[in-house]
Amino acid sequence: MHGDRPETQGQALRELAIVQQLATTRLNRALKPLGLTMTHTSLLFHLLSCPDGASIGEIADAMEVNQPAVSKTVGGLAERGILTVETAPGDARRRTVRLTGQGHALLGQAMAAMHPDATHVFAPLDDADLASLTGLLARLRTHLDATRA
Template identity: 40%
Template sequence: MHMIHVDLLSYLSLAGGALDGHVREQLRSRGFEGLRVRHGYVFQRLLVGPQSITELGRSLSVSQQAMSKTVRELANLGYVDTGTDPGDARRRVVRLTDRGRASITTAREIRSQLEARLARSVDGREVDGARAVITALLAELGLGDRIAERSAPDPDPERTDPSA
């Protein structure tokens, strides 16, 4: 087999895509159908608390129409529901359902299991070193605080079709 040099950031990008695919397939096999990577960005915001479609759309840099479509899709799948804000009956908000929270817990378990397998295949210091490099990269790209605040941007906000 002929090996070519691939830069670290290309490896990270390829690994990220493969990881997303792995998590989606595992979720599907455990009964959480229909989830897409972009739904995770909505879920992260809803973990903070219920939000309006307008707030969700603004925070993800998509139109209200695109966010309405995404919320409708997630509601039809049972991951979110909409209702009135207890603090303001005129305001409609989106919130995670028990099924939505269970999908998040399951995705975390899937990633944790994969990380444990990875840690068994390499030295623990290498995993720590990789985490430090990725943390530094995220800070360099201005995402460190956004991740901590659960407000990381969708990397492809131009895409308005939630099924894409």
């Protein structure tokens, strides 16, 4: 390993953490009028990729949070009609969570609400830089997904 790599990795992690916090704060502010947070939106995006629904445990594993936190978030969104929670046939312990039509519509509204702030976040990057950043982040995500503990 090159002698400067640990220092550069540390700097990269600090930058990622700061950018994540600053972007999340902006996006949470944009989502607030919809009664959503980035946590809610991440959960809705996950369910969008699961047309057959997902269990609380599957959502918790995918989002790397504990099941009680997912249950609480799902419960609040279900009360608002954004999600349905159904007991799985043959297994009363398993509940399947799905987006409702209202949930799909709200996710579209969330995307529109976040757009101005997303534009602001990426304003310093030209199209090539943004494409490069997206590719690099996708590589990191793929690696981290494949090597989850």
